[in-house]
Amino acid sequence: VYTTAQEITKSCATPYEKALAIERWLNENCTYTLTPGTPPEDRDFVAYFLETRKGYCVYYASAMTVLARC
Numbered sequence: 427v428y429t430t431a432q433e434i435t436k437s438c439a440t441p442y443e444k445a446l447a448i449e450r451w452l453n454e455n456c457t458y459t460l461t462p463g464t465p466p467e468d469r470d471f472v473a474y475f476l477e478t479r480k481g482y483c484v485y486y487a488s489a490m491t492v493l494a495r496c
Contacts, residue, residue, distance in 0.1 A: 427473050431496035448493045
């Protein structure tokens with residue numbers, strides 16, 4: 427997850443630009459679905475979403491938060 431966050435924001439200068447870049451990346455690279463399947467119990471929730479790139483609002487919000495914190 428950390429590596430993904432760094433890659434997405436590598437050309438950004440400010441925290442605001444980084445937030446916009448993460449939002450844009452999620453919008454362009456992930457698919458909204460109400461039936462994404464259940465993440466395996468032994469996997470990190472956000473890492474699983476970033477791998478499958480399929481989810482609904484909770485998936486997107488969690489990913490945005492964790493990526494921004496990285």
